[in-house]
Amino acid sequence: MGRMKVSLAALVTLAFCFSANACPPGDRAALLAFKAALNEPYLGIFNSWAGTDCCTNWYGVSCDPDRRVADIVLRGESEDPIFEKAGRSGYMSGEIAASVCQLDRLTTLVVADWKAIAGEIPACIPSSLPILRIFDIVGNQISGKIPADIGSLGRLTVLNLADNKLTGAIPPSIVNLGSLMHLDLTNNKLTGEIPSDVGKLTMMSRALLSRNQLTGSIPSSFANIYRLADIDLSMNRISGSIPAQLGTMPVLSTLNLDSNRLSGSIPTSLLSSAGLNVLNISRNSLEGNLPDVFGPKTYFTVLDLSYNQLRGSIPKSLSSAKYIGHLDLSYNHLCGPIPVGSPFDHLEASSFANNDCLCGSPLRTC
Template structure:
């Protein structure tokens, strides 16, 4: 009788374990994904053994109800004990296998900061209907962003910064109505910003610096009510700065430095909610609008290396706060106003203009 009970218990346990473990198809997809990668130092894949990929497989998490693989989180700069014991960050080579697309319930895919992963973003990634997070920052991935990336209707984070991506920003990307964080920094992406970028109504951060993006800044960006951080620096953008950028409700950081922008600086930017403004190293011209006031609160404002002329705006003294100000390398002329914020600014803020004088430069 005892042996019968034991056999029954083993059968029940085996059945329950099989039900609660990941399906063989998910396990096979993970092993194929692993086979395309080589991680020589930390042994993060050593735990990828056994039949149940839902338990104790490093970086793998499953949905508690379906037991399908839901999250892959492999980050080469981690505070995990594996990294701390080795006193090093991760390094991995190989490529992201298209087999990853067989994980049809995948919600987040993070393969970040491994420095040596090459190849392309698998085009089939756009067939994963539940994908919310795609984070591939800090590798050597090349090729283009998949043209039909807009199929990922649930995507909230797209981070492919610090890679070697080329091509254009796909027009379909503007269909990602749930996207909150877009980071394309430090790649070789070219072409214009899609004219319908303003359709990204949930976007709060758009970081596109360090690419080869050209054309004008689309005014449609001003429609993104939640946009707080816009970084388009170090590109090849030309044309005028849309004045409506200064009317955005929550835009706090605007970096447009190191482009080919021209024309006058919109007065709206100097009385806006923007607190960190960098327009340096462009071809902006005309007088700096003398419109600063109580609503002007800048932790940093950099207008250096442009073609501004005329005097330093006296209304700067009416601003609520000016932390850092750089007006160097322009064609400004006249007496630097006295009082705050000028009392705490250094000479470097005003150097290399045509004929500025007064503290902290030479006396007039």
């Protein structure tokens, strides 16, 4: 009889330990349903998703102090030993199941660079994951629209939906993401206009919207975003003029507007900006003369004004610039002598090709 009591006590202790080390059944069930919608045939990363404790040794899963699932981080391009041992990047098909929305304590959802994950973004994510901070699904085949209520993710700091097949417009609610720092919608099939009040995203440091089918004009409210260092709107169908306010932004260092349908003249503020050091406004329909506003503070690692309708001469003040790395003025209607000295003494003829009547080194003599 005594032996029976001991074994019962041990059993109770074992059961207690078991429950203490198990994650909530609801979280575990949600993860297993999430796993069931995906197929990862080569690395076996989901083999670790076994047993009752999804907080320990489940690949890519971590929990908060209350043992609720807080992070799912699954990257198909990683330095993890699993990838190095296999000598390959990841490949996964299937889709992101709506069961992920049952993980209401999730702060990080990364399912990135798996190449073949398709389907749509679960519509329940914005309303069901109130404390989500990072949402990164770059490098898949995800289609459909960005959820209309994406703006309700009030704590989101990173939204990376790049390199997918998303369609439709950028939801107007996106401007309500008051904590957003990094926005990347590059290389999708998004249409419509950039929300005119994008300037409400006052915490944002990077706005990457290139390689879509966006139309309309560049919102001047971008200039209201004090921290914004990188704007890339290249390879879209954006028209109208370039807002002069962009040249007054205090920390903007990279502005890529190439391969659009922009017209009008180049704002002098862009070329006289002391902070801007990468400016690519090539392959548009910009016209007028090149502003003569360069000086000792001018520092461009890239200044590409090629394939436009620029006229007049090359400003002599360019030779007073502190540094000009890559300069491309080709395929315009420029005329007259190329200034002498730096940076012109290290540039090749291709930087000036196909203008109306430029002359001087490195082209023909005047």
